[in-house]
Amino acid sequence: MDKVFVSVSHVQKRYARGLRKKVRVLEDVSFELRLGCVTGLLGASGSGKSTLARLLLGLEKPDGGRILIEGQELRAWRAANRGGMAVVFQDYVTSVNPVFTVEECVAEGLEACGKRNGEDSPCVAELLARVGLAESLADRRCLELSGGQIQRVCLARAFASRPRLLVLDEALSSLDVSLQAGMAELLRGQAKDMACLFITHDIQLASLICERILVLDQGKITDNVPTEALFAESGAHLSPALREMLDCTMVFCSRFEDEGHGA
Amino acid sequence: MRRARGIWRALWRNKVGMASLIFLCLVLAAGLFAPLLSAHDPLAVDMKNRLGPCTAEHLLGTDSLGRDILARLLYGARTSMGLALCVMLATVGIGSLLGLAAGTFRGLFDSLVMRVTEVLMSFPSEVLVLALVGMAGPGMENAFWACVLCRWPWYARVARSLTLGFRDMNYVAYARVAGFSRTHILVRHILPCASGEIAVLATLDCASVLLMISALSFLGLGVQPPVPEWGTMLGEAREVMILHPWQMLPPGLAILLVVAAFNFLGDALRDALDPWRTLPQPGERP
Ligand SMILES: Nc1ncnc2c1ncn2[C@@H]1O[C@H](COP(=O)(O)OP(=O)(O)O)[C@@H](O)[C@H]1O
Numbered sequence: 001m002d003k004v005f006v007s008v009s010h011v012q013k014r015y016a017r018g019l020r021k022k023v024r025v026l027e028d029v030s031f032e033l034r035l036g037c038v039t040g041l042l043g044a045s046g047s048g049k050s051t052l053a054r055l056l057l058g059l060e061k062p063d064g065g066r067i068l069i070e071g072q073e074l075r076a077w078r079a080a081n082r083g084g085m086a087v088v089f090q091d092y093v094t095s096v097n098p099v100f101t102v103e104e105c106v107a108e109g110l111e112a113c114g115k116r117n118g119e120d121s122p123c124v125a126e127l128l129a130r131v132g133l134a135e136s137l138a139d140r141r142c143l144e145l146s147g148g149q150i151q152r153v154c155l156a157r158a159f160a161s162r163p164r165l166l167v168l169d170e171a172l173s174s175l176d177v178s179l180q181a182g183m184a185e186l187l188r189g190q191a192k193d194m195a196c197l198f199i200t201h202d203i204q205l206a207s208l209i210c211e212r213i214l215v216l217d218q219g220k221i222t223d224n225v226p227t228e229a230l231f232a233e234s235g236a237h238l239s240p241a242l243r244e245m246l247d248c249t250m251v252f253c254s255r256f257e258d259e260g261h262g263a
Numbered sequence: 264m265r266r267a268r269g270i271w272r273a274l275w276r277n278k279v280g281m282a283s284l285i286f287l288c289l290v291l292a293a294g295l296f297a298p299l300l301s302a303h304d305p306l307a308v309d310m311k312n313r314l315g316p317c318t319a320e321h322l323l324g325t326d327s328l329g330r331d332i333l334a335r336l337l338y339g340a341r342t343s344m345g346l347a348l349c350v351m352l353a354t355v356g357i358g359s360l361l362g363l364a365a366g367t368f369r370g371l372f373d374s375l376v377m378r379v380t381e382v383l384m385s386f387p388s389e390v391l392v393l394a395l396v397g398m399a400g401p402g403m404e405n406a407f408w409a410c411v412l413c414r415w416p417w418y419a420r421v422a423r424s425l426t427l428g429f430r431d432m433n434y435v436a437y438a439r440v441a442g443f444s445r446t447h448i449l450v451r452h453i454l455p456c457a458s459g460e461i462a463v464l465a466t467l468d469c470a471s472v473l474l475m476i477s478a479l480s481f482l483g484l485g486v487q488p489p490v491p492e493w494g495t496m497l498g499e500a501r502e503v504m505i506l507h508p509w510q511m512l513p514p515g516l517a518i519l520l521v522v523a524a525f526n527f528l529g530d531a532l533r534d535a536l537d538p539w540r541t542l543p544q545p546g547e548r549p
């Protein structure tokens with residue numbers, strides 16, 4: 001619980017815009033992820049959350065700073081720990097190979113950690129059941145499913161390899177509220193021996209799932225607080241960005257209570 | 264397996280495509296079983312019976328050296344289609360392998376392959392083929408290699424750009440994150456997706472290779488007489504064109520029909536692959 005698993009220090013990322021101009025998406029981002037802890041990453045749309053996720057997964061290289069996992073360079077760790085990382089992307093349409101069946105897709109996650117479907121538990125059917133998908137979907141083509149179903153196939157695939165680092169980029173965004181609650185429970189159950197970065201713009205969902213909250217604003221981490229701090233009476237130590245998010249949620253909640261739904 | 268069956272069913276429904284496929288298979292079979300279908304030797308010269316009319320003995324008549332035209336047409340299918348298919352297989356093989364590898368591994372190898380293709384593609388390919396065969400000397404083998412050398416760059420570029428397109432897909436990103444090797448990703452994700460597009464291209468390309476081979480033979484640079492080949496036959500018929508124009512008809516029609524059939528089949532294949540399109544179409548999702 002206490003050991004640092006992933007350490008991100010002073011990471012920068014720029015993208016070229018046009019020939020000479022460069023935009024800084026991330027400047028000087030530092031934080032740590034610990035095993036057994038779900039860390040929420042909040043931020044407005046366009047604040048660089050997905051970019052940070054891609055850096056953390058080794059899909060892109062940072063322009064400055066470094067990312068270490070268990071003290072090793074990211075790519076070296078990834079090569080040594082097959083199936084040790086998993087991800088569910090925000091854009092689910094391209095997240096599954098359109099010619100694969102659901103079973104093939106989830107089996108890829110099993111294969112990542114050297115297992116085969118039907119050999120070891122858990123098998124594909126069980127993994128599907130865990131995310132609330134019927135076994136009868138197993139031989140349907142991924143392309144034929146709805147957005148929420150695809151997203152759950154991706155979740156099943158990610159859980160299949162029992163990753164130690166899991167990155168969920170808006171992974172629950174196209175699920176309905178009751179499914180979100182179910183997935184939140186599932187995630188908390190799985191979280192014991194993995195470090196999870198849960199990216200979302202939904203502060204309520206984040207406070208339901210995460211133990212720590214990071215807020216990314218204009219390329220910098222503005223808050224790195226335990227979730228309880230959000231509900232503390234004096235929010236003086238919270239950044240303006242986070243406080244605005246909280247206020248907007250409060251407006252919604254008070255309306256909910258005013259209309260007579262509350263206690 | 265599922266995918267193959269789905270494509271086959273879609274192709275089955277396309278009447279023109281199916282007819283083309285059957286026609287091409289028949290032509291290939293006719294070439295393979297030519298000795299059974301024709302009693303005549305395609306090389307047997309009979310000077311007494313030159314430019315003969317259609318009779319029960321010689322169904323399509325005889326040519327300027329008294330050889331049976333039907334027999335030459337059947338044996339010619341072997342050479343023409345065989346050569347075209349070989350050229351196509353070699354170009355597709357070399358081209359898409361290099362292209363896929365270039366797109367997957369990038370770096371120095373990629374730039375090297377791409378610069379070579381750019382040089383080769385900066386000449387019109389017909390002119391380049393003529394020049395190469397002219398330098399190496401006429402003959403079937405030289406024509407084969409010249410065609411392969413001039414055509415693989417197209418496949419390499421298509422395969423590379425397909426690979427680069429798929430590389431940005433999130434399912435490839437997932438596989439990379441999960442720690443699968445590049446070769447595994449290439450074989451597992453990219454090859455099955457790219458192979459459909461390449462198959463369409465190859466079928467359409469068969470038509471133009473056949474035309475190219477026939478044109479070379481017609482000019483006397485490809486298959487050498489007396490070996491029967493449709494282009495060579497056309498070239499020989501040209502010498503007596505003024506007085507006996509119908510001599511052009513059998514080889515000319517054979518080339519026309521086979522080229523058309525390849526084109527129709529290519530289009531049908533493209534349509535059949537459509538529901539299995541590997542790149543998600545915009546607006547397909549709610
Ligand atoms: N490949 C890229 N090339 C150029 N700019 C990019 C690229 N990816 C992201 N960006 C820019 O980086 C910023 C942050 O994007 P992103 O990380 O997707 O934000 P978020 O996920 O928080 O909504 C955006 O302004 C976007 O335009």
Ligand SMILES: [Mg+2]
Binds near residue numbers: 050090
């Ligand atoms: Mg995003």
